[in-house]
Amino acid sequence: MSEHTHPHPHDHDGDHDNAHDRPLSGPALRVKALESLLAEKGLIDPKTLDEIVDTYEHRVGPRNGARIVARAWTDPAYRQRLLANATEAIAEFGFIEPHAEDMVAVENTPQVRNLVVCSLCSCYPWPVLGLPPAWFKSDAYRARAVIDPRGVLKAFGQDVPEDIEVRVWDSTAEMRYMVVPERPAGTEGWSEERLAAIVTRDSMVGVGTVAVATGGGA
Amino acid sequence: MTISCPPDANLADLDALSALPRDDAGPVFRAPWEAQAFAMALELHRRGVFSWPEWAATLAAEIAQARSTGEADDGSRYYERWLAALETLVARKQVVGTADLSRRVDEWDVAARATPHGRPVVLPRR
DSSP, X not given: OOOOOSOOTTOOTTOTTOGGGSSSOHHHHHHHHHHHHHHHTTSOOHHHHHHHHHXXXXXXXXXXXXXXXXXXXXXXXXXXXXXXXXXXXXXXXXXXXXXXXXXXXXXXXXXXXXXXXXXXXXXXXXXXXXXXXXXXXXXXXXXXXXXXXXXXXXXXXXXXXXXXXXXXXXXXXXXXXXXXXXXXXXXXXXXHHHHHTTOOHHHHHTSOOOOOOTTOOX | OOOOXXXXXXXXXXXXXXXXXXOSSOOSOSSHHHHHHHHHHHHHHHTTSSOHHHHHHHHHHHHHHHHHTTOOOSSTTHHHHHHHHHHHHHHHTTSSOHHHHHHHHHHHHXXXXXXXXXXXXXXXXX
């Protein structure tokens, strides 16, 4: 039972929860309220929250995943370790902080395309890919990736021939997936750093492939 | 062999494209509260207030419920569900009750109204 003791000076049309009615929007108010209550209980420290946000906004991103892929492309032993136990292989990069779940890396081949989704709640491998793009969180992607992966790939510009198998990996709270895309032709002899620069987020979710920019290069 | 199709050929697939929002490198958070809500869930998990499977199940339930009421989400409302899941879980864990929370929301609302534009909003000391 909340006490509504304050007047609603700008109230009109009985629109109590209308966002225009409050200086702070509904969700912003609720977040502030929750944060202040949790801070009073000693359960969160606003400074720690800022650090978490900064980490995920600026320091973690698909670049972590790109370095992992580039190493798998250049170091066959690492590739084997990654495919056998991605959680441990990713931990070899000391700077990647693991989250609560185990990681699995799945490899694209000329015969197999992999696609990652979280049909339930948009779980995403943050430590290696940063925060999910909006489309990954959309109803459309979550629903359609499972029932019509080829259609989804097509929407992303990927016309996958019928003779290529498409595997869909549905993430859970305990298990998250990343795709190791195929290394493009024309990158023989490239350094790990140079390869990492061409690995895209979409290719590691499985909706894209890695290409060498035409006209650029050597 | 890498597959690369001319993008135009696929733009014809209007049905598939119209249903799938795309982005290239848009901001990961659209408003500060989204980032704060995100961070609060991570921190409460780190402190052991709830397990990650508990979190994921609660979030999945919020998303499913929003869908069942016919609310379509192109991904832009994800953190609204995230926040709802957070409120649900702290109430269930008896960390912050619903009544306490809505009272505090009203207090912040009053404080925000009383604050001149451009100044930080603070709650009066009690």
